[in-house]
Amino acid sequence: MAVELDLVNEISLGTKDVFSTMLMIDLEDVKVECATAIQSNVTSMIGLGGGLRGMLSVHCPELVAREITGALLGMEVDDLGDDVKDAIGELANMVAGNLKISFAGVGVDIELAIPTSVIGKSFRICGLSGATRILVEFGMPAGSFWIELLYVINT
Numbered sequence: 266m267a268v269e270l271d272l273v274n275e276i277s278l279g280t281k282d283v284f285s286t287m288l289m290i291d292l293e294d295v296k297v298e299c300a301t302a303i304q305s306n307v308t309s310m311i312g313l314g315g316g317l318r319g320m321l322s323v324h325c326p327e328l329v330a331r332e333i334t335g336a337l338l339g340m341e342v343d344d345l346g347d348d349v350k351d352a353i354g355e356l357a358n359m360v361a362g363n364l365k366i367s368f369a370g371v372g373v374d375i376e377l378a379i380p381t382s383v384i385g386k387s388f389r390i391c392g393l394s395g396a397t398r399i400l401v402e403f404g405m406p407a408g409s410f411w412i413e414l415l416y417v418i419n420t
Contacts, residue, residue, distance in 0.1 A: 270367060270371055273297055273399060275363075276412050276414060277295040280292065280360050280401070280412055282363060284403075284405075287337065287359065288336040290333075293405065295402065295403060296401070297399070297401055298400040298411065303413075305324035305326060305411070306326055306327040306330065307324075307349055307350070307382065309350070309357040309382040311354075311358060311377055311380045313375055314376040316375060317373060317419065318417045318419055319417060320415050320416075321414050322412070323353055323357045323360065323410065323411070324411040324412075326409075327345055329405065331344075331345070332405065333352060333405075334349045353382055355380070358377065365377060373418070393415050393417060395417065396415040397416055
């Protein structure tokens with residue numbers, strides 16, 4: 266099955282749409298990364314199944330995660346607690362939902378799992394062996410964050 270989607274563009278458009286409509290934050294231009302290590306204190310992951318198998322992740326440094334959470338909840342956030350885990354998980358869900366809609370447009374059905382969030386100072390996430398990896402960096406006033414897609418298209 267050949268998929269005719271520019272996934273970097275789809276991730277960029279979907280993420281920018283979520284931020285402008287839900288958080289009232291305009292993101293800076295996108296940069297595609299090939300880094301193997303990301304400086305993140307909060308990562309939320311959502312599993313993908315069906316026609317596309319893999320995982321979409323949102324990786325944020327603490328200050329960025331707190332700013333996103335504050336914008337989503339309309340309040341100041343001082344620590345990396347449950348509100349941050351929930352907000353970054355919901356962000357992963359919304360970005361994955363936009364990707365699901367894009368794939369549906371080319372006849373590929375994707376199922377989304379429930380997001381899982383990890384908070385810490387030093388952790389490594391390993392994913393699907395043999396998967397294609399896309400890592401897109403976004404800038405906002407508090408700093409940069411990354412959307413990562415690890416995927417295999419089921420044939």
